[in-house]
Amino acid sequence: MAEGEKIIKINIEEEMKSAYIDYSMSVIVSRALPDVRDGFKPVHRRVLFGMSELGVTASKPYKKSARIVGEVLGKYHPHGDSSVYFAMVRMAQDWSLRYPLVDGQGNFGSVDGDSPAAMRYTEARLNKIAEETLVDIDKRTVDFQLNFDDSLKEPTVLPTRIPNLLVNGASGIAVGMATNMPPHNLTEIINATVAYIENPEIDIDGLCEYVKAPDFPTGGIIYGYKGVRDAFETGRGKVVVRAKAEVETDSNGREKIVISEIPYLVNKAELIIKIADLVNDKKIEGISNVNDESDRRGMRIVVDLKRDAIANVVLNNLYKFTALQSSFSVNNIALVKGRPELLNLKGMISNFVEHRHDVVVRRTQYELEQAEKRAHILEGLIIASDNIDEVIKIIRAASNPEEARNNLIERFKLSDIQARAIVEMRLRQLTGLEQDKLRNEFDELVKEIAHLKDILSNESLRMEIITEELVEIKAKYGDERKTEIVYSSEEFNPEDFYADDEMIITISHLGYIKRTPLAEFRTQSRGGVGSKGSTTRDQDFIEHIYPATMHNTMLFFTKKGRCFWLKVYEIPEGAKSTKGRAIQNLLNIEGDDQVKAFIKVKKLNEEDYVNSNYIVMGTKKGIIKKSLLADYSRPRVNGVNAITIKEDDELIQARLTNGETEILMATRSGRAIRFNETNIRTIGRTGQGVRGISIDTEVDEVVGMICVNNIQEEDALVVSENGFGKRSKIEDYRITNRGGKGVKTMKITEKTGALISIKNVTDEHDLMIINKSGITIRLAMSELRTMGRATQGVKVINLKKTDQIASVARVPAYKEEVATETEEDQVEGSEGTPEIPTEE
Structure with a gap:
């Protein structure tokens, strides 16, 4: 020990406390948290000021990054060179900052997480917008302090004209606290700031009229608004962000999910690897391949689907298991007069205005x-x-x-x-x-x-x-928003965003659905099934046509007894000539399930309407069930059980009724039963139902159910698999109690084959018959006379010896074509336009 020196004993616990508190305050004030006035941490402020002092402005040539880092390191920021370089790099990345402050030339990394090139290879200069953060700095507008060696002076804050903290956000981990601020749209923030200047008493609701939500540089979709609202009001909230994805169909008819925007701060390469791992581990089914087709024109991640995959189900699984849906936890902590403070939207705006x-x-x-x-x-x-x-x-x-x-x-x-x-x-x-x-x-x-x-x-x-x-x-x-906002249904009624226009819903036999504005049918003389330009597949045709308005609802019933909903505005729009989208891809139904019935309803929120209408369902084993429409008036994304189906049974039909219709059920063995709907008691949604018709043998089953409102105008048509059919009066079927064996509806012989269909028809209907060999034939009902109930019927279609009828569908009749056609307009088998049914 040198002469005159002495050792002073101190308590190590007290010394550790004191030293750690000093260190903590240094991290909080001088490293990790941004200043509320200019939105910068010291390193970013020093980089921008150093570049300005070096003369590397937007109008001057680029300078080597190493030269800039050396300048900042030697004069203002005595830490590692990587801390300065990476801070500058981040300010140059357009996927990191909503409004980049540095104009970089060279490899500055990528959204895939690639590292930037070494600073000796890259060059940089200030962006034009960055110069706005330094305007008037030479007019004593801000305080300066001595640098680390007291040889130079540096600004304690920048006199920024841009509300940088709000438009570019910030993130940092201090000691005992952290900050995570999302970026916002410059136009929205300035509009809100001007509104605050005009009325300092403005509340969060008033500011939210201008600032809709955070606006991320990578775009995406903000899903739900509650987290945004919480962040604006309290300074803390969880903002859920989804990737922007669309379902496309290639030339082979196979569907693929195309992702064009991903959530903020998500690494694209890691995202693709994660999807591939989930597919390999069989946690997500239905994906055949994942390709990154991104280029200079933008991001494009293509997820190829297997033929039997349901695009909506796959996409929802991707949202659930990958970073395609992620949350941004907002925590608005910034330094206010040197002290960390949690700020809401108004607090950040008011502090910026005070600084300006x-x-x-x-x-x-x-x-x-x-x-x-x-x-x-x-x-x-x-x-x-x-x-x-x-x-x-x-x-x-x-x-x-x-x-x-x-x-x-x-x-x-x-x-x-x-x-x-x-x-x-x-x-x-x-x-x-x-x-x-x-x-x-x-x-x-x-x-x-x-x-x-x-x-x-x-x-x-x-x-x-x-x-x-x-x-x-x-x-x-100022620019347009990059991030879209989807307000969740609990907070906003989506109907508010759609006019209640009249539409025509068309559903094809193979299950393709679309909506077309009614005006398109009114203004064109030709169109419909069979007209030139139709893209329905071979052996497909329009089976159901419903007039509807955009606020109506379509109910879909599957063979497993589940009910799904789609608002008319959720059904893809298409011209008369387009095919539409497969229903399977619009609903979250299981792969082995199948839609069997469609019902259009007006308003599910009108109490009188839902309590005065019923849904009647019939199954293959003769069970019938009647429930109030009100039981199906609360839509759920994943559907609900409409009827409890036994293991060897399945739903074959569902109809909307007024409670007083006549019901006919027919079996393969050629028997049919008629009873009044009033004989069926109304039961709840999860009930199994009651017996509608008794079936003798295990091979016998119900082939169809019809509900007739007007027995004077409608007839019953039955068709057998060998091409025999018969049109009979409803009155020919005597009314019995439900649950009986019924009466003979067609004399079934080896010649006729088993019964396969029953339909209620008028002369305004046509019959579409599809054979197992793939041939489709259209038959006008007006050409088929009515005959007795117990007869064998007549030959409605000539079949080859090995052929049989696969299915029968009732479609609207064709009306005579009024306008003249050129030869190239005509299509074989197209004789007119389908009648559009009127709204009931």
Whole structure:
């Protein structure tokens, strides 16, 4: 130990506490948290200031990144070079910052998580918008402090014109606290700031009219609004962000999910690897391949689906198991007057406005001081120009400049500064033109001084200046939102976004659905099934046509007894000639399930309507069930059980009734039963139902169920698998109690084959018959006469010996074509336009 030194014993616990508190405060104040005024942490502020001092502005050539890092490192930021370089790199990445502040040239990394090239390879300069954060810094608008070695001065904050904390956000982990602020749209933030300046009492609701939600540089979709609202009100909230994905169909008819935007801060390469791992582990079914087809034009991740995959189900699983849906946890902690504080939207805006007000005041004071100094000098020069001969004489008579200044001060009562300016005045300022310039400049300065003093004495004028500067920034750099917002159904009624226009819903035999504006049917003379340009597949045809409005609802019933809902506006829109989308891909139904019945209802929220209508369902084993429509009036994304189906049974039909229809059920063995709907008691949604018709043998089953409203106008049509059919009056079937064996509806023989269908028809219907061999034949009902109930029927279609009928569908009849057609308009088998049924 050296002489005079001594050891002082201290408590290690106290020393650790003290040292750690000092370290914590240093991290909080000088490293991890942004300042609420300019939105920067010290390293970002130093990078921008260093680049400005180095002259690497937007209008100047790029400089090597290593040169910039060296400048910042040596003068202001005595830490590792990587901390400075990576801070600068992040400010240049358009997927990291909503409004990048650095213009980088070279490899600055990628959204796949690739590292940037070494700083010796890349170049950079300030972006134009970054210069707005440094405007007026040389006018004493902000405080400066000594750098780490007291050799230079650096700004404690930047006099930014941009509300950078809100538009670019920030993230950082301090000691015992962290911050995570989302970026926002510049136009929205400036509009809200101007609204706050005009009305400082504005509340969060008022600000939300301008700032809709965060706006991420990678786009995506904000899913649900509650987290956004919480963040705006309290400073904390969870914002759920989804990727933007669409389902496309390739030339082979196979569907694929195309992802064009992903959530903020999600690594694209890791996302694709995660999807591949889930497919390999069989946690997600239905995906055959994943390709990254991104290029300079934008992001494109293609998820190829297997033929039997349901796009909606796969996409929902991707949202559930991968970062295609992720949440951004907002935690708005920033330094306010050197102390960390949790801020809501209004708090951040008010602090920025306060900072801008301080900058405007300090700038005005500086400009006033400079203007008064110049005016003072001009006063002296004008005095000199008015007495130029005498001034020249005094100067010539003086032995040195000091004597000349003193003589001028004594003669004309000037200040030392004025006398110095006169002595140093150039000869060209003695010309008449230059003297006029002096007087004009002085007059302008007098006006400017008065204006600057007015600004300093008038707060409303200062606020006008702040507003004008903000509006100018918005005009220069404002843009459209990148991130869409989907308001969840509990908070917003989606019907508010769709006009209740009239539509025609068409469903094909193979299960393709679309909606077409009714106006398209009214304005065109041709169209419909069979017209030129139709893209329905071979052996497919339009089976169901429903008039509807955009706010109506379609109910879908599957063979497993589940019910699903789609609002009409959720059904894909298509022209008359387009195929539409497969229903399987619009609903979250299981792969081995199948839609068997469709029902269109008007308003599920009208109590009188849902309590005066019923849904009657029939199964293959003869079970029938009747429930109130009200039981199906609360839609769920994954559907609900409409009827409990036994293992060897399945739903074959569902009908909307008024409670008083006549019901007919027919079996393969050629028997049918007729009973009134009033014989079926109404039961709840999960009930199994009651017996509608008794079936004798295990091979026998129900082939169809019809509900007849008008027995005078409608007939019963039955068709057997060998091509025999018969149209009979409903009255020919005597009314019995439900549950019986029924009466003979067709004489079934080896020649006729088993019964396969029963339909209620009029002359306004046609019959579409599809054979197992794939042949489709259309038969007009008006050509088939009515006959007795127990007869064998007539041959409705000639079949080859090995062929049989696969299915029968009732379709609207074709009306005669009124307009003339050219030869190229005609299509084989197309004779007119389908009748559009009227709204009931």
